[in-house]
Amino acid sequence: MLEKLLITGASGGLGQICRQSLKPLARTMRLTARSGLGEAGEGEEIVYGSLDDAAALAEIVEGCDGIVHLGGQATEASWETIRAANIDGIVNLYEAVRLSTTKPRIIFASSNHTIGFYPQNQRLDTRSPVRPDGYYGVSKVFGEALASMYYDKFGIETASVRIGSCTAEPENYRMLSTWLSHRDFAQLIARIFAVPVLGCQVIYGASANSAGWWDNSAVSFLGWQPQDNAEAYRAKIEQSVPRPDPDAPVAKYQGGVFCADPIFKE
Numbered sequence: 069m070l071e072k073l074l075i076t077g078a079s080g081g082l083g084q085i086c087r088q089s090l091k092p093l094a095r096t097m098r099l100t101a102r103s104g105l106g107e108a109g110e111g112e113e114i115v116y117g118s119l120d121d122a123a124a125l126a127e128i129v130e131g132c133d134g135i136v137h138l139g140g141q142a143t144e145a146s147w148e149t150i151r152a153a154n155i156d157g158i159v160n161l162y163e164a165v166r167l168s169t170t171k172p173r174i175i176f177a178s179s180n181h182t183i184g185f186y187p188q189n190q191r192l193d194t195r196s197p198v199r200p201d202g203y204y205g206v207s208k209v210f211g212e213a214l215a216s217m218y219y220d221k222f223g224i225e226t227a228s229v230r231i232g233s234c235t236a237e238p239e240n241y242r243m244l245s246t247w248l249s250h251r252d253f254a255q256l257i258a259r260i261f262a263v264p265v266l267g268c269q270v271i272y273g274a275s276a277n278s279a280g281w282w283d284n285s286a287v288s289f290l291g292w293q294p295q296d297n298a299e300a301y302r303a304k305i306e307q308s309v310p311r312p313d314p315d316a317p318v319a320k321y322q323g324g325v326f327c328a329d330p331i332f333k334e
């Protein structure tokens with residue numbers, strides 16, 4: 069059991085899920101966001117701050133022995149927005165960890181958009197070269213590279229989880245391949261904190277989808293066995309969602325519509 073687990077981006081979609089599902093992992097959960105966390109519940113601490121504020125982050129990180137880093141810009145945006153949250157923000161986080169007395173293990177919410185330009189008929193493993201599909205995907209590649217450097221230089225351990233689509237249930241054809249159930253995500257996080265030695269790993273965050281594209285055998289030592297399979301929702305999707313044109317980016321590339329995004333300007 070962790071003493072103090074920090075969740076960044078705790079007011080976001082996955083942050084709210086993790087606030088509930090990760091309670092059994094730690095004696096205390098420290099939740100951080102820029103706003104909107106409500107009252108602290110039993111075993112919770114709430115600390116507000118922005119990822120771009122290095123001094124605030126240093127205080128937020130101190131005393132924690134695990135971090136689930138969910139905070140950041142979670143879709144494509146202008147470079148200025150991406151840079152503040154996902155480049156400067158993650159540098160601030162790793163510096164805070166390096167300078168902390170507790171040296172927490174980190175789970176970094178990376179993304180399938182690090183490899184978005186691979187075609188959907190290609191199977192990938194965790195050693196496949198990256199093919200990001202926008203500034204957002206590039207920023208997640210940066211986060212993974214930063215994690216690697218902080219491991220090699222300072223021994224700080226990270227699991228970069230390339231989350232597919234973490235939703236209550238799969239909502240479209242692409243998600244039959246990319247879906248990560250909330251339950252499987254929580255169990256993956258528990259395994260990452262449970263193993264005695266983690267090192268620095270990349271993991272595809274997807275359930276046991278029959279139509280999946282990603283091979284996690286390099287991280288089988290984690291003992292993570294996803295329980296859910298998007299296939300159970302195929303009939304529902306076929307009834308309710310129009311099948312996309314096979315030449316459209318959403319049907320062609322692993323990153324889906326992100327591959328068709330323009331370069332954003334603010």
Ligand SMILES: NC(=O)c1ccc[n+]([C@@H]2O[C@H](COP(=O)([O-])OP(=O)(O)OC[C@H]3O[C@@H](n4cnc5c(N)ncnc54)[C@H](O)[C@@H]3O)[C@@H](O)[C@H]2O)c1
Nearest residue numbers: 077080081082118119138139140142153177179231233234
């Ligand atoms: N939900 C998914 O399926 C999915 C898929 C791939 C990757 N991810 C990653 O998982 C993480 C969580 O995703 P989510 O769906 O909960 O996104 P979200 O947008 O709901 O939550 C992100 C949180 O980060 C906060 N944030 C943004 N910039 C910040 C800054 N500068 N300082 C402090 N906080 C800041 C936002 O306010 C928000 O609360 C993100 O990093 C996202 O890139 C999610």
